Amino acid sequence: MIVGASAAGISAALALRRLDYRGTITVVDGDPHPPYERPPLSKALLDDTTGGLVPIVPWSTYADLEIDLRLGERVTAIDPGALKVHLGGGEQLDVDRLVLATGVTARHLALPHADADNVLTLRDATDAARLSAQLARGGPLVIIGAGFIGLELAAVARQRGIDVTVVEAQPRPLANIVGPEVASLVVDLHRGHGVRLITGATVERFAATGSTVEQVVLSTGHRLDTATVVVGIGVQPRTELGTSARVDVDHWGFPVNEFGQTSRAWIFAAGDVASQAHPHLATRGRLEHWDTAQRHGAAVGSTVAGEPVRYKEAPYAWSDQYDATLQIIGRPRGTDQVVIREGATPQRFLAFWLRDGRLAAAAGMDASREIGIARRLVASTVLVDNAVLADAATDLRALLKPHRPRSPEQLAG
């Protein structure tokens, strides 16, 4: 039984079948839509030509692989004593292995009018349809929170000529993820496209007429006229089922071991909702990326199928910003040595983070090829030099080649 039919849950189901697991696989999700990719929701939001949701796998795959999808049904409780899962409609299903891939929900502002008709969050297909309809009316758009989703929405809206203001509590957007140097390049990119970015500011109140917010009043004294407000201030893990299942829950989600097991050995957690002590994280935490959730789900599925996989791959995330893609491999830390490659511009740059002489993380804008190589370098134990990385003439591929000491014969000529 898998709760959550998204990146992690579907990958777990596919991995089970790939490894010839013969038992029944049931995937339950409260979302009624056939399983779809979330990343396109914030990227093609205003694009009428996309024609709907992008399926994770073709619809026929589930029938072909005998994966029983129960969509539009919520799991309300787990009875670990009776080995039963309770659905919202009253049905009870037997379970002997459970994967919780319940993901996260968007955080809301605890302010009067935060539930107004034009104050929205973006997490699923229903949110995206609402936001799309709202934005079709035009701007101004005020985005609270300059995380990946907030900045992607800003880019999409600016490309459609909508007036956009982004409000961020921190001095620089994304600085906690990519550090101040790369964050400054991202800021320049958005300002260059006409986004008004107000940092070090929080929302003091919403001024509303009826059920519509008309102004956002900031701690800095700014009063921003608005037609639509998008709140992108982070997420909360969906750990409600932890109480009935009697599994541990922490600040980040369901704490799991390297195999994805929760505090109850037959209950696993995968994807965004898993609180992981991952080798690329300085402390226990969540990895909230599509690729990472898929890989973690696949690793957990493999473990459930009887082929245990320790999940320790470097996290990978991407974010489309205007016509370029920002990609990040690994998790930079404040104590790493940062190297920005010569010739960086907001439209195209490469940044590296060195830890103990090795490449720990890299970020690139419009640099897919280099990030692909950096991914291999991060996975390797190759020692790298900061001056070599900074040099725009260095071919990163050459760094992957192991440096073999030459034999006395070779040295002799």
Ligand SMILES: Cc1cc2nc3c(=O)[nH]c(=O)nc-3n(C[C@H](O)[C@H](O)[C@H](O)COP(=O)(O)OP(=O)(O)OC[C@H]3O[C@@H](n4cnc5c(N)ncnc54)[C@H](O)[C@@H]3O)c2cc1C
């Ligand atoms: C708009 C948007 C854009 C994104 N863009 C990118 C991007 O460009 N790059 C990137 O790397 N990442 C991106 N992400 C992040 C990425 O989508 C997530 O990391 C990924 O979806 C996590 O997958 P998951 O399976 O762990 O959880 P989720 O995708 O959150 O899915 C959890 C599922 O569990 C279901 N569920 C929860 N509780 C229950 C219950 N009790 N009963 C039944 N069902 C339940 C939910 O309905 C949901 O469908 C984006 C996310 C969003 C929202």
